[in-house]
Structures are given as structure tokens and as C-alpha cells.
Amino acid sequence: MYQHEVLIIFTKNPALGKVKTRLAKTIGDQKALAVYNQLLQLTQKTTATLPYLKIVYYDNFVDENDIWLNNSYSKKLQKKGSLGEKMYDAIDTAFNNKASKVVIIGSDCPEISPKIIIEAFNSLNKFDTVIGPANDGGYYLLGMSKFIPDVFKNKNWSTSTVKHDTISDLKNLNKSIHFLPELTDIDKEADYEKLKKLLN
Known part of the structure; x- marks a missing residue:
């Protein structure tokens, strides 16, 4: 039943000065890297037991010896x-x-839970798409039951307009949308304070 339901996880290879760059402006590269490693571990823990075909997409190189165990996750390069x-x-x-x-997720949202991801997949039995809105104007999760190419075109990525523009495109295409709870992506120092509370 599950081998045709695919969970894609987008990650960055954790490297000093290359991850959480907006956050690093206020807390420094070293701390930002530590935060990103925490986020990766949380995402791995959240997805580890989910029954879907899980694929980790790396931004730089495929790491065969990291927290994403090879017997649980397929690995590809973005x-x-x-x-x-x-x-x-x-x-x-x-x-x-x-x-x-x-369903595709990133590795920036510590509030995402197995329950939310399962809800996303289940919603695709009735809806064309599912969106997990982030409170910065983007989204932490996007899912679809058929490929909709227009969703990935003509967007100002990593800005506060992405969610709005994506929803507009889907409505113009007469695609139904299931909305998940709004959560926080960790991008700025205020978000980091929220993460610290979550981890305590």
C-alpha cells in the first residue's frame, strides 16, 4: 500500500557559514550550525517510523554516513x-x-509532527493538494496527488509571498487544497527562542 506514497525531505549539508544564514547574522555561524544540526535531528526523529517511501535530497553532496540511515531513507542530490x-x-x-x-518538507520546522505528515498524506485521498503554511509567508509542507508544474514557476522563493502566490495558482487551476496548521520555520532569532522552548 505504502510504496507509492513518497515523502521527500529537502536538506542542506551542514557546513559552517552555509546554513541558517539569516539566523547567523545575529547568533553567529557556529551557533547557527548547531541549530541546523538540531533541526536535522528533529526532522529525522519525526520521520523515522513513518511508513512512506522516504527520500532525502541533499543540496551539495549525498552523505552515505549521516543521521539518515541508508536502510530507511533513499538519498539523492538536488x-x-x-x-x-x-x-x-x-x-x-x-x-x-x-x-x-x-509530500515534500524541509528541515526547518521543529513543530512538524508525524501526525501532521500522516494527515497530509491522508488528505490527498480527497484533495488535489495539501499545504502546511509557515508564519513567515512560505510553507513547511506541500503535497499533491498529481504533478502540478505551475506551482513551481514564477515565484520569489524564500520570501513572504510564496504561500500566497502558490494558493493563487492552485485556485486559478481549480485545484482543491487542504490546509494544515500554521507552524514556525526557524529563520530568525525570535524563531530560535521558540525552538529553545520546544527543546526544553
Whole structure:
């Protein structure tokens, strides 16, 4: 039943000065890297026992010896280009490989839970798409039951307009949307304070 339901996890290879750069401006590169490693561990823990085909997409190189165990996660490299081009490629590839549902998440949202991801997949039995809105104007989760290429075009990625523009596109295409609870992505120092409370 589950081998055709695909969970894609977008990550960055954790490297000093390359991750959580907005956060690093106020807390420094070293702390930002530590925060990102915490976020990766939380995402791994959240997804570890989920019954879907799980694929981790790395931004720089595929790491065969990290927290994403090879017997639980497939591993691939993100395509070069904008975030939209990377997501387009990953989701298109999954559907071309006979996925019936595809959900994509990042590794920036410590509040995401197994329950939310399961709700996302289940909602795709009734809805064309599912969105997990982030309170910065983006989204922490996107899912679809069929590939919708337009969602990944003509967006100002990593800005506060992404969620709004994505919803507009889907409505213009007459696609139904299931909305998940709004959560926080960790991008700024205020978000980091929230993360610290979550971890305590």
C-alpha cells in the first residue's frame, strides 16, 4: 500500500557559514550550525517510523554516513537552480516513478509532527493538494496527488509571498487544497527562542 506514497525531505549539508544564514547574522555561524544540526535531528526523529517511501535530497553532496540511515531513507542530490526548480525536479521524478501521492518538507520546522505528515498524506485521498503554511509567508509542507508544474514557476522563493502566490495558482487551476496548521520555520532569532522552548 505504502510504496507509492513518497515523502521527500529537502536538506542542506551542514557546513559552517552555509546554513541558517539569516539566523547567523545575529547568533553567529557556529551557533547557527548547531541549530541546523538540531533541526536535522528533529526532522529525522519525526520521520523515522513513518511508513512512506522516504527520500532525502541533499543540496551539495549525498552523505552515505549521516543521521539518515541508508536502510530507511533513499538519498539523492538536488538539481541545481532555484528552490522551485529543485522541488519541480524532485516531485516530477517521484511521479514519473509511479508515486500516487508526494509530500515534500524541509528541515526547518521543529513543530512538524508525524501526525501532521500522516494527515497530509491522508488528505490527498480527497484533495488535489495539501499545504502546511509557515508564519513567515512560505510553507513547511506541500503535497499533491498529481504533478502540478505551475506551482513551481514564477515565484520569489524564500520570501513572504510564496504561500500566497502558490494558493493563487492552485485556485486559478481549480485545484482543491487542504490546509494544515500554521507552524514556525526557524529563520530568525525570535524563531530560535521558540525552538529553545520546544527543546526544553
